[in-house]
Amino acid sequence: MTAIASAPVAPDSRQTSLLRFATAGSVDDGKSTLVGRLLHDTKSILADAYAAVERVTRERGGAGIDLALLTDGLRAEREQGITIDVAYRYFSTPQRTFILADCPGHVQYTRNTVTGASTADALVVLVDARHGVLEQTRRHLAVAALLRVPHVIVAVNKIDLIDYAQQPFAAIEADVAEHARRLALSIITVPVSALEGDNVAVRSERTPWYSGPTVLDLLETLPSVDEAERAAAAGGWRLPVQYVLRPQDAALTPEHREYRGYAGQVSQGVIHVGDDVVVQPSGRRTMVAGIDTADGPLAEAKSGQSIAIRLADEVDVARGDLLSSASDAAIPVKHLDAHVAWLADRPLRLRERVLVQHGTALVQGMVTGISGVLDITLPGGTLDSSIVPGDSLALNDIGVVTLLLAQPLAIEDYGSHRRTGAFVLVDPQDGATLAAGTARAAAPGTGQDGYLSI
């Protein structure tokens, strides 16, 4: 109750930075309770929402407040007591604003974990302290590895039920560390009790043996993807062209009648006026003549900004093209090796025709090879060593496929280019989203010409 009685925190979104994170856990790990706890302890629950949950808790014969009820939004979820779809939550502290993608735990909803993790700067995976790492935990870690979520926090929950004992936690921590090593993930393990609040937002006095950060400490300090992409911006920049701004008769002022700008959101690096540009897939070269926004021209634009750029020469540029810094431009490919997470109810079969949506481009493609499926039950494998032979993918499978593209796309290795290495597969018949794809690294000298492979 203190949470709603005390003075609210009023962070200023003009000053705070933004972190997107997702949560994932198995059924009954207490994930909804953890999310409720984060909202509660950061004083993000408003009085009427709090009162409504208190009332429902009482109607169900409970006492106090069932934190899990704060987050289960759909009627079917409340009736079944489980979470079905990704729910987005918003809260902030004086340091940061958070967008939380709260993902369901059921194996049948793994596709929602993929959805939530695709935009996440960090992933919080729940593990029950009594049960340790389960198959579903390994599935979530595999998704994190596939999508290369920069930071994974494993919250070992319900430590109150193991009497705050260090030994079981240490065993789980060691198990998690082994998975982290094999999957090349950066994982931090934290002992928590979402129900009691230990080490979620407030350091617990009941775990004197734990000297690491709380979950909230981590969320407040981990760098976001955009921050990391900028830090690594010594490489080049990328701008997928969304829209050609060519107002002509619709110009707001006469001097903009002949304006021609290429609008998009910078997906990597920092663009400067005067930079050399390669237009892909055509390969034409020119220079950045100007960077424009409705608020005025800019000398530079960084990853995450929505801008328009003018080019020095009249080159043919259309929606779907990728503008790159000339020094390190990607090579457009027509064949592609990729991991895909299959998200549709019907299976993926060989020679299936799909649409490949990459950046702002949409091209036809065909699945020319399915070389394996991830088997997460294999003991302690890496992502690659756990791939077993298979010739189709079912819902929630992660597999390795080869795609033939009707037109070349400047797809890059997802490991070093999170935005331009990602794509989705779309059903050409009904428009459904079928799969999340991540392009695999091109190792020099190992692939065919123009073939992106490992």
Add this chain to the structure above:
Amino acid sequence: MSTTSVKAGLSTLEALEAEGIHILREAVATARKPVILFSGGKDSVAVLHLATKAFWPGRVPIELLHVDTGHNFDEVIAFRDATVERLGLRLKVAKVQDYIDDGRLRERPDGTRNALQTVPLLEAISDGGYDVVFGGARRDEEKARAKERVVSLRDEFGAWDPRNQRPELWNLYNTRHLPGQHVRVFPLSNWTELDVWRYIEREAIELPALYYAHEREVFERDGLLLTPHPALSRRDTEALERRVVRYRTVGDASCTGAVESPAASVADVIAEVAATRITERGATRADDRASEAAMEDRKKEGYF
């Protein structure tokens, strides 16, 4: 931690604006005929403002559509029309009153009309040939909205199927749909009420005066402060009083309540919203309080 990370990168508000512009450009680029649902309310005003920035230096290449319940505040309608005029845009108005007049819809016993908007909205979308429909809904407004995608596929009945939503991956938005279907697109999905107000302040966006403190004759019903209106038969026990109030949302006058507030400027409103302990819809919308799942039910029926 200080704010050094923001100096290097984007602030939350800058990131939200950039995302909103990206969503608008993406949906318009793939649309046959896009439309913005524009009521003159602050969220739709913010969406339209984002659109002016997304398509600068050209005029916004999107038509506007308003479903007028016939119970809208006159000041808001005047603001709506002035905004349309200023930006040189085309506005279509679908009137619930027309549907009541010719018998296609019947007035509800309680006189409220929010629930009657669905049919005129869907018919206007279909008649206008619109395939991408922008709205100002935010996920922080309500539990069901918290689960809706940025790009939300609707069938011929405008219905939202919460259990069968398309996965939405990275910033790759899938707007494809079959003939007869359309997509609703919500550029402010990740904004909170406070973000919208901070943005209104930063961009000096004009809003209907109802959003700021003013004196008004109101009466209390079910904890809401309502303005006398032909659709609301005020009971003898409900005394009229002059109070200093403002509106947090400016929808249908028959079910939108005012809150007592001295907040006369954007800065005052921000201070108030930051300190407030009641959610926006809970304070002002009678229709959402009907049941725990009220919003979910109406969304499934094709409402926003």
